[in-house]
């Protein structure tokens with residue numbers, strides 16, 4: 001039987017497998033789904049696990065029943081290399097495919113800063129967030145420094161400040177960035193001003209214009225020679241590609257997979273698609289932001305294009321909606337507060353982000369767990 005392989009089980013992987021099944025492709029092809037741990041993690045709510053408002057298990061879903069209901073076979077493994085005719089898996093070795101969807105997400109980027117990967121903790125998985133929470137409530141730390149004031153850094157900062165107040169922990173929370181404003185990369189000055197104001201009201205120590213030159217145990221040293229000490233240092237300063245080996249043409253800036261306008265990975269012969277955070281997806285000169293909506297809709301386009309190439313239909317261009325030219329984001333800053341960012345000039349103080357994420361979480365709870373019964 002011919003085979004379609006989907007690698008990864010975040011928003012993009014779940015959408016890809018569901019899409020293949022709903023088009024009847026998992027009847028005609030073997031749909032093989034590579035999923036480390038056979039789970040999906042709902043990343044947008046990770047900061048709420050760090051503050052104890054959710055537990056890690058609230059945002060991690062087992063996938064066995066869902067996969068079974070779709071007629072897909074789940075394999076607990078990781079892709080280490082992609083070639084034109086096969087993928088290489090960590091445990092199971094070489095695996096041939098007729099079509100491949102790479103939905104393996106991204107990884108934290110340390111930009112070669114000495115000590116960053118050793119002496120900091122990333123906030124990329126629910127279990128990392130859970131262990132941060134536990135350390136704080138066990139009073140094993142009285143200061144946290146968060147490197148990176150993008151949306152993950154500011155959300156985490158606000159959650160920890162809320163936790164600090166709620167439980168009277170007496171923890172200092174510093175949010176640090178080499179840029180001059182929080183959320184600066186969104187390019188919306190009103191959003192940056194709001195983030196600065198809300199974090200300030202909550203008691204954050206904001207250290208902008210501070211470039212981290214190296215990290216030592218419990219200490220950040222900046223390029224101007226200054227330093228700050230912190231019991232816990234969280235690294236949320238950016239992302240790099242998934243770290244999968246592939247022919248040179250396939251790997252672009254930051255290690256992300258290079259795709260054409262149909263989401264086919266360059267240099268791999270047209271049967272390999274990359275979607276979501278693993279890829280650099282462009283619309284004219286604008287680049288898609290690494291967000292759940294883009295992961296889901298790119299996976300839909302890749303599946304439509306696989307179906308079209310099987311049936312001899314026309315391939316569809318992928319046109320990301322949320323890009324660096326038009327950011328659209330809901331940033332939750334503790335219970336009942338946050339910022340809605342619409343384009344480069346509108347930013348509203350609003351609690352809609354958390355409400356929205358919790359509604360979407362319920363949708364995934366139903367979609368993925370209902371199938372177990």
Ligand SMILES: Cc1cc2nc3c(=O)[nH]c(=O)nc-3n(C[C@H](O)[C@H](O)[C@H](O)COP(=O)(O)OP(=O)(O)OC[C@H]3O[C@@H](n4cnc5c(N)ncnc54)[C@H](O)[C@@H]3O)c2cc1C
Nearest residue numbers: 008009010011012043044079104105276277290291292295
């Ligand atoms: C803390 C945090 C907060 C966020 N908040 C928001 C938000 O508020 N709104 C928003 O839209 N987005 C948010 N994001 C971003 C959003 O979560 C991502 O854009 C989205 O998860 C991307 O989906 P994905 O499926 O491409 O990748 P992921 O969700 O990262 O899934 C990747 C999958 O691939 C698997 N995998 C990894 N390596 C391999 C391998 N080698 N082989 C096989 N499988 C592999 C992983 O186990 C995982 O199952 C946030 C992210 C983080 C970390």
